[in-house]
Amino acid sequence: MxxxxxxxxxxxxxxxxxxxxxxxxxxxxxxxxxxxxxxxxxxxxxxxxxxxxxxxxxxxxxxxxxxxxxxxxxxxxxxxxxxxxxxxxxxxxxxxxxxxxxxxxxxxxxxxxxxxxxxxxxxxxxxxxxxxxxxxxxxxxxxxxxxxxxxxxxxxxxxxxxxxxxxxxxxxxxxxxxxxxxxxxxxxxxxxxxxxxxxxxxxxxxxxxxxxxxxxxxxxxxxxxxxxxxxxxxxxxxxxxxxxxxxxxxxxxxxxxxxxxxxxxxxxxxxxxxxxxxxxxxxxxxxxxxxxxxxxxxxxxxxxxxxxxxxxxxxEVTLDPDAEVPAFDPERDRTGRQTRPSHRLLTEVMERIVGTDFWYRALDSGATHTISLHDDNGSTHAYLLEPVSGRISHLGAGPARDHLSQDNGYTEIAASTLQALLDAELLFGSSYGLWASNSNLLSAVFHHPAYYTRQVDRALSQQAGRA
Structure with a gap:
């Protein structure tokens, strides 16, 4: 053999x-x-x-x-x-x-x-x-x-x-x-x-x-x-x-x-x-x-x-107990380029959350989620997402964690990274270091079969480009 x-x-x-x-x-x-x-x-x-x-x-x-x-x-x-x-x-x-x-x-x-x-x-x-x-x-x-x-x-x-x-x-x-x-x-x-x-x-x-x-x-x-x-x-x-x-x-x-x-x-x-x-x-x-x-x-x-x-x-890959894990920074830990406004990106997230496990749990509990997007223009704004009603409310400037209420999950991400995920240009499972969250909101959206199929279609289009 x-x-x-x-x-x-x-x-x-x-x-x-x-x-x-x-x-x-x-x-x-x-x-x-x-x-x-x-x-x-x-x-x-x-x-x-x-x-x-x-x-x-x-x-x-x-x-x-x-x-x-x-x-x-x-x-x-x-x-x-x-x-x-x-x-x-x-x-x-x-x-x-x-x-x-x-x-x-x-x-x-x-x-x-x-x-x-x-x-x-x-x-x-x-x-x-x-x-x-x-x-x-x-x-x-x-x-x-x-x-x-x-x-x-x-x-x-x-x-x-x-x-x-x-x-x-x-x-x-x-x-x-x-x-x-x-x-x-x-x-x-x-x-x-x-x-x-x-x-x-x-x-x-x-x-x-x-x-x-x-x-x-x-x-x-x-x-x-x-x-x-x-x-x-x-x-x-x-x-x-x-x-x-x-x-x-x-x-x-x-x-x-x-x-x-x-x-x-x-x-x-x-x-x-x-x-x-x-x-x-x-x-x-x-x-x-x-x-x-x-x-x-x-x-x-x-x-x-x-x-x-x-x-x-x-x-090169040996564990160093003294190694520092740098804090997440959506301004630095990002990819892609933002071409759509933040509110539009969040609207797309809300449309895609329907039918996911996150959405069903929100129906039972009424849970909301705070998300902040760091725009390409350098500003950071927080928004409240209400999966049951589909409403998106602007909470103000600053990171999501500054606007949390009790039992309210949060996510912080660069708007350009979120857009890359929505456009299937970035595989969610490989986006480590690009986002921080204490919730599975993004996981629920981007592990949906629709994104699996889009990644396969992307590979096929790249194959066609090589032909």
Whole structure:
């Protein structure tokens, strides 16, 4: 079995009969804030020339189910002018589904839209899987395992006659997985790709809260890693699914994120494996791992063995307990350009809040919300939003928190950022550092399926522009 790292959780698996791609994110930048770290080598995408037989998605989040990457996979640049340039119809897509009601989650929008997205992008062979199921892909047996999260997510065990490989993505270890590997007749794992961090300090990235008790957060991450390692008991463990960092595309400096949100890096996890007496290795984008006969060895590929200084790479994203988390400032933490007046933007928000969970709760409670917009002209004004009546009242100058009443939620945001969100130019889940709120008003609006579909349509229009 031949494995090629495409960065983060993306792996190309090649067996005698099949080419399987897991969790494709194939562009250097994910969106406005996230980028591959280490960077993808130039020309790495050529390893996918000729297409793949199967794409396996561990879950729906944008760094594992990336629309622009999927549009690239749906095309074949090698065909003649009189042939069809699309190969998506030939590729089988495997993805998890749940038995609980659909739920929208941050950064990845709605998991229930995966099949809609794939069909919209031209993929026709769809295989939904309930985590825990087993399926056969040619000479490959794929066993799936549920993640301990409230949405459909799975890790996968890839078995051929020559090798057994476990890819955990960034799943959280579930008790059913522990029970499976306690069985006496389970084949031993040759290589396990285990998430080095499945937890991060709460509220730091999303709410700009200062670090609290970083030692406890790190201890929890180490404990999660240790339990994975002991459960899977692989011959070789690769600390993985840690292939990105925060890097804004504007003038703002968001390096503080990289010093405050990662409690346990792969470099630290490699040292931990040594302490545990376990064999481990690190790999990066473009590196190839050959697995056979119970052994795993790095081979020459687009990036040679030893091509990365992993100690230096992960030093850039090592938790610093003394790092400061700067206060949110809508004047500084912003994107885009405002071309519509603030009242018009808020009217659009009120139109889109109808039918959301936020709106239904407001119907019961009569709750209101205070929001302040920082305009491009430098002024800041606060407004009272009444979801039940649809009324918008101007409260005066200054931030929202200066105008709060009892049990009144607040949001502060630059008007240009709000406009970018409304126009689907900015994916809400990647807008960390751009807004501050103690409520889910914006989350309710921008996790609505209408915005999911607009992001897919945006990827398709960009694909058309490349054609």
């Amino acid at each position: 031949r494995l090629t790292s495409l960065g983060h959780a993306a792996v190309l698996i090649e067996t005698d009969e099949r080419r399987i791609l897991v969790d494709p994110w194939l562009t250097q930048r994910l969106d406005r804030f996230w980028e591959h770290h280490p960077a993808l080598p130039d020309g790495l995408e050529k390893v996918l020339d000729g297409g793949v037989d199967h794409i396996v998605f561990s879950h729906h989040h944008f760094d594992h189910h990336h629309f622009p990457s999927l549009t690239r996979l749906s095309e074949d640049g090698e065909v003649d002018f009189d042939d069809s340039p699309h190969r998506a119809a030939e590729t089988e897509c495997v993805f998890p589904v749940g038995q609980v009601p659909p739920r929208f989650t941050a950064s990845g929008l709605g998991h229930q839209a995966i099949p809609w997205t794939l069909r919209r992008l031209g993929f026709e062979r769809l295989t939904p899987v309930t985590p825990g199921d087993t399926l056969h892909l040619g000479d490959v047996v794929v066993r799936t395992f549920v993640s301990n999260v409230p949405f459909p997510e799975m890790s996968v065990l890839i078995e051929t006659e020559e090798a057994v490989v476990m890819l955990c993505g960034d799943s959280i270890l579930h008790e059913s997985t522990v029970r499976y590997f306690e069985q006496p007749d389970v084949r031993p794992i040759d290589v396990a790709f285990v998430p080095a961090h499945s937890v991060s300090p709460p509220g730091v990235l999303t709410e700009r809260r200062p670090l609290t008790d970083p030692d406890a957060v790190r201890a929890r991450a180490v404990a999660n890693f240790d339990r994975y390692v002991s459960t899977l008991n692989a011959a070789v463990t690769v600390p993985s699914s840690f292939g990105w960092k925060v890097s804004g595309d504007g003038e703002q400096d968001y390096d503080w994120c990289n010093r405050t949100i990662f409690p346990f890096t792969p470099w630290e996890a490699l040292s931990r494996l040594d302490e545990l007496g376990r064999e481990g290795l690190l790999w990066g984008p473009g590196q190839i791992l050959e697995v056979a006969g119970g052994k795993a060895e790095l081979r020459n590929g687009p990036q040679i063995p030893g091509g990365y200084d992993f100690e230096a790479v992960y030093a």
